[in-house]
Amino acid sequence: MLVLCEGQRQNMEVDQMQRQYLDYTKSLFLEGFLDGQFLQLQQLQDENNPDFVVEVVSLFFEDSERLLNDLTFSLEQKTIDFKKVDAHVHQLKGSSSSIGAQRVKNCCIAFRNFCEEQNIDACLSCLQQVKQEYCHVKNKLETLIRLEQQIVAAGGSIPVMEFSF
Amino acid sequence: MLLLLLLLLLLLWWCYCSVRFGLDLRSMNLGNGKGSMSTVTTTGVMKSGDVVSNQFPAGLRVLVVDDDPTCLMILEKMLRTCLYEVTKCNRAETALSLLRENKNGFDIVISDVHMPDMDGFKLLEHIGLEMDLPVIMMSADDGKSVVMKGVTHGACDYLIKPVRIEALKNIWQHVVRKKKNEWKDAEQSGSAEEGDRQPKASDEADYSSSANEGSWRNSKKRRDEEEEEAEDRDDTSTLKKPRVVWSVELHQQFVAAVDQLGIDKAVPKKILELMNVPGLTRENVASHLQKYRLYLRRLSGVSQHQNNMNNSFLGSQEATFGTISSISGIDLQTLAVAGQLPAQSLATLQAAGLGRSTAKAGVPMPIMDQRNLFSFENPRVRFGEGQQQHLSSSKPMNLLLGIPTNMEPKQLANLHQSTQSIASLNMRVNASAPQGNPLLMQMPQSQPRGQMLSENTGPRVPRLPSSLGQPNVSNGISNGFLGRNGIAGNNRGPAYNPVPPNSSLLSFPMNQSSEMSVNNSLPLGSTPGMSSITTKGSFQEEVTSGIKTSGGFPSYDIFNELHHHKSHDWEITNPGLTYSAPHHANPLQGNIDVSPSVLVHQGFSSTQQTGQSRDATLIGKSMFSVGQGSEQDNLQNAVQHLHPLLVDNSVRVKSERIPDASSQTNLFPDHYGQEDLMSALLKQQEGMGPAESEFEFDAYSLDNIPV
Numbered sequence: 001m002l003v004l005c006e007g008q009r010q011n012m013e014v015d016q017m018q019r020q021y022l023d024y025t026k027s028l029f030l031e032g033f034l035d036g037q038f039l040q041l042q043q044l045q046d047e048n049n050p051d052f053v054v055e056v057v058s059l060f061f062e063d064s065e066r067l068l069n070d071l072t073f074s075l076e077q078k079t080i081d082f083k084k085v086d087a088h089v090h091q092l093k094g095s096s097s098s099i100g101a102q103r104v105k106n107c108c109i110a111f112r113n114f115c116e117e118q119n120i121d122a123c124l125s126c127l128q129q130v131k132q133e134y135c136h137v138k139n140k141l142e143t144l145i146r147l148e149q150q151i152v153a154a155g156g157s158i159p160v161m162e163f164s165f
Numbered sequence: 166m167l168l169l170l171l172l173l174l175l176l177l178w179w180c181y182c183s184v185r186f187g188l189d190l191r192s193m194n195l196g197n198g199k200g201s202m203s204t205v206t207t208t209g210v211m212k213s214g215d216v217v218s219n220q221f222p223a224g225l226r227v228l229v230v231d232d233d234p235t236c237l238m239i240l241e242k243m244l245r246t247c248l249y250e251v252t253k254c255n256r257a258e259t260a261l262s263l264l265r266e267n268k269n270g271f272d273i274v275i276s277d278v279h280m281p282d283m284d285g286f287k288l289l290e291h292i293g294l295e296m297d298l299p300v301i302m303m304s305a306d307d308g309k310s311v312v313m314k315g316v317t318h319g320a321c322d323y324l325i326k327p328v329r330i331e332a333l334k335n336i337w338q339h340v341v342r343k344k345k346n347e348w349k350d351a352e353q354s355g356s357a358e359e360g361d362r363q364p365k366a367s368d369e370a371d372y373s374s375s376a377n378e379g380s381w382r383n384s385k386k387r388r389d390e391e392e393e394e395a396e397d398r399d400d401t402s403t404l405k406k407p408r409v410v411w412s413v414e415l416h417q418q419f420v421a422a423v424d425q426l427g428i429d430k431a432v433p434k435k436i437l438e439l440m441n442v443p444g445l446t447r448e449n450v451a452s453h454l455q456k457y458r459l460y461l462r463r464l465s466g467v468s469q470h471q472n473n474m475n476n477s478f479l480g481s482q483e484a485t486f487g488t489i490s491s492i493s494g495i496d497l498q499t500l501a502v503a504g505q506l507p508a509q510s511l512a513t514l515q516a517a518g519l520g521r522s523t524a525k526a527g528v529p530m531p532i533m534d535q536r537n538l539f540s541f542e543n544p545r546v547r548f549g550e551g552q553q554q555h556l557s558s559s560k561p562m563n564l565l566l567g568i569p570t571n572m573e574p575k576q577l578a579n580l581h582q583s584t585q586s587i588a589s590l591n592m593r594v595n596a597s598a599p600q601g602n603p604l605l606m607q608m609p610q611s612q613p614r615g616q617m618l619s620e621n622t623g624p625r626v627p628r629l630p631s632s633l634g635q636p637n638v639s640n641g642i643s644n645g646f647l648g649r650n651g652i653a654g655n656n657r658g659p660a661y662n663p664v665p666p667n668s669s670l671l672s673f674p675m676n677q678s679s680e681m682s683v684n685n686s687l688p689l690g691s692t693p694g695m696s697s698i699t700t701k702g703s704f705q706e707e708v709t710s711g712i713k714t715s716g717g718f719p720s721y722d723i724f725n726e727l728h729h730h731k732s733h734d735w736e737i738t739n740p741g742l743t744y745s746a747p748h749h750a751n752p753l754q755g756n757i758d759v760s761p762s763v764l765v766h767q768g769f770s771s772t773q774q775t776g777q778s779r780d781a782t783l784i785g786k787s788m789f790s791v792g793q794g795s796e797q798d799n800l801q802n803a804v805q806h807l808h809p810l811l812v813d814n815s816v817r818v819k820s821e822r823i824p825d826a827s828s829q830t831n832l833f834p835d836h837y838g839q840e841d842l843m844s845a846l847l848k849q850q851e852g853m854g855p856a857e858s859e860f861e862f863d864a865y866s867l868d869n870i871p872v
Contacts, residue, residue: 037327040330044242091232097326098239
């Protein structure tokens with residue numbers, strides 16, 4: 001009979017959580033939600049800034065939601081100011097790329113092209129797409145952060161991913 | 166006794182180390198006046214000698230400006246990880262005031278390109294002008310035009326977002342490099358500079374005008390919130406190689422002195438005497454004078470751009486055209502007033518440009534300065550021709566040149582008119598009468614082309630000017646032109662000669678521009694550049710001013726040749742546009758792409774002969790663009806276009822006559838000495854291939870220009 005004492009069980013849990021965390025992260029990368037830039041962010045986190053990733057990600061959420069609202073507003077106008085739209089998209093592209101939200105960034109690239117062409121319909125559909133991708137990546141990141149926090153709460157340390165992109 | 170010796174040795178060694186590490190010197194210099202003693206101590210400790218070399222660049226004081234909070238936070242963290250001292254702000258205005266309050270408080274600035282309150286490039290100009298700090302631009306935008314714009318505006322580096330920490334680890338090199346250049350510059354700013362400056366001084370005198378001074382002052386005033394004159398004075402007097410900061414007051418004194426002497430006669434020595442500023446050296450004044458002239462030139466071009474070309478442009482054009490000879494500063498003033506922003510940017514550009522030039526070593530400086538001058542001159546020349554009284558003949562040309570390729574048909578018509586007048590002027594200017602005819606003849610031709618130009622030339626035109634801009638190039642160009650015009654190769658040769666104030670030169674630019682502007686389609690035959698000149702107007706000026714070669718045909722040829730070569734690439738054309746245009750760029754909008762190529766083609770077609778001139782032209786163009794780089798999107802476009810050209814061609818500019826252009830033109834004149842540019846141009850010319858006879862005359866391959 002295998003009797004596990006509390007500590008061991010906890011360790012197993014932590015291990016499991018860590019494994020789960022790693023698998024999840026890997027899938028996000030493989031599916032293209034995140035790219036190497038996110039790894040850079042994770043590497044920047046250290047004892048001095050243990051919540052760095054969380055902070056940056058939260059900032060990204062806030063900023064992106066604001067931008068998406070601005071974009072929606074701009075595209076709802078009678079006369080669309082494409083320059084403004086482009087500026088917003090450009091900024092979203094910048095912040096999403098800085099955080100490693102690859103799919104969102106790619107959407108923005110396509111979006112900017114349509115802005116240049118001043119193709120209203122294409123822009124609107126791009127906006128929908130960007131919003132969707134943003135929601136996806138937001139969910140994923142929130143899940144990831146939750147997993148991290150569980151590991152830390154259980155006393156474990158967040159495993160570092162090693163990818164070569 | 167021995168102790169004294171030891172102390173002396175130690176002091177020398179320490180000084181040497183400080184200099185080598187750059188930062189030390191700077192903080193030392195700047196530390197006198199204001200409380201930067203603290204920085205002196207901190208940086209001094211860091212940098213003095215080999216002992217601290219391991220620590221350096223830790224503690225590098227970085228200012229990060231980005232309106233994106235996510236990026237800002239990430240950058241801050243990354244920079245902290247690199248052991249830098251980071252200050253972040255999300256608004257350009259905040260950054261500027263931070264920098265102004267604490268001029269010696271930062272070593273390097275990293276700024277985003279797209280910001281809501283102020284364009285990153287504008288901030289870059291301000292910083293370059295006021296504080297002369299190395300600035301790194303960054304953006305999610307990796308388009309060539311934007312990157313090129315960064316280069317031309319004087320950014321020491323351009324990072325593409327997302328920024329990786331590895332990219333940030335090495336930014337300290339820019340600080341050291343800049344310091345090193347400043348130090349070397351100060352050291353060498355002796356005879357070499359003087360010798361070079363003198364001939365140029367007379368040439369450029371005409372470019373600076375009182376009208377510009379006003380705008381310069383205004384823009385400076387507007388920009389500057391605090392001036393630290395005292396510090397400036399202290400700096401100059403206390404240090405052997407001081408970095409003079411031209412505060413508003415100081416500059417005003419300078420401008421007053423120049424006014425008093427008359428822009429034509431304003432020589433550094435006299436200006437220095439009039440200013441009577443303790444600690445200010447003749448070299449400081451000389452370099453500032455150069456920048457000022459460039460600025461004035463740019464002002465005309467920039468104003469054009471800024472003012473939505475059409476209205477202001479036409480107005481100024483007409484005014485200028487109306488009285489070519491009396492273009493004295495009126496246009497510039499109008500432009501300056503109309504485009505306050507441009508003036509500012511011109512000033513900043515000039516400052517930036519000047520800053521750049523000063524950064525160069527003494528020897529290459531003259532060359533570079535010339536180039537910068539030209540680049541700036543184009544814009545200014547166009548408008549401010551009035552200012553350049555003595556280049557009256559060239560002025561008309563400038564006008565044409567200045568005209569952005571985007572000019573609408575109406576504008577083009579004006580251009581043509583002016584071109585014609587210019588052409589006639591050129592004729593006068595040029596010894597060879599026949600030239601005039603071709604010009605005139607070309608005029609009509611250019612007319613239709615002009616239209617085309619507006620459509621296509623945009624890109625093209627810039628190119629030409631840029632090439633003209635380059636001093637060496639201009640020589641070549643003017644030579645080329647002259648050659649084209651039938652002035653039998655008298656001028657061919659000295660592509661790289663500093664441009665003596667030649668009327669013939671003037672004619673070149675005009676020709677070229679007219680040709681160019683027209684879309685290169687103009688048969689450049691005899692006057693290659695008329696149409697192009699118009700488009701290149703700005704360049705032309707530069708060329709003229711810079712080129713002052715007696716016969717500059719070769720330079721023109723270079724353009725053509727280059728042009729031809731690059732017709733397919735034009736992208737190159739585009740790049741060409743970029744530079745010539747700081748002002749061109751604007752009007753050219755879409756055409757910018759075309760112009761550069763056009764210009765290039767023209768250059769090439771005509772030239773064939775003088776590899777050098779081609780190079781020169783190209784280089785000039787590139788120089789021009791580099792110098793100008795300011796205008797806004799237009800320029801950007803132009804730069805973009807030009808960039809490919811330059812990049813592709815990587816012509817090595819050689820200071821002496823190079824029989825054959827090397828294959829590539831190096832676009833970034835700033836980093837090249839004269840020689841490099843020349844060789845770059847030459848290469849480019851070669852690359853371009855012998856003049857394709859696309860054009861009727863000398864195969865200005867306008868056709869090739871991708872529109």
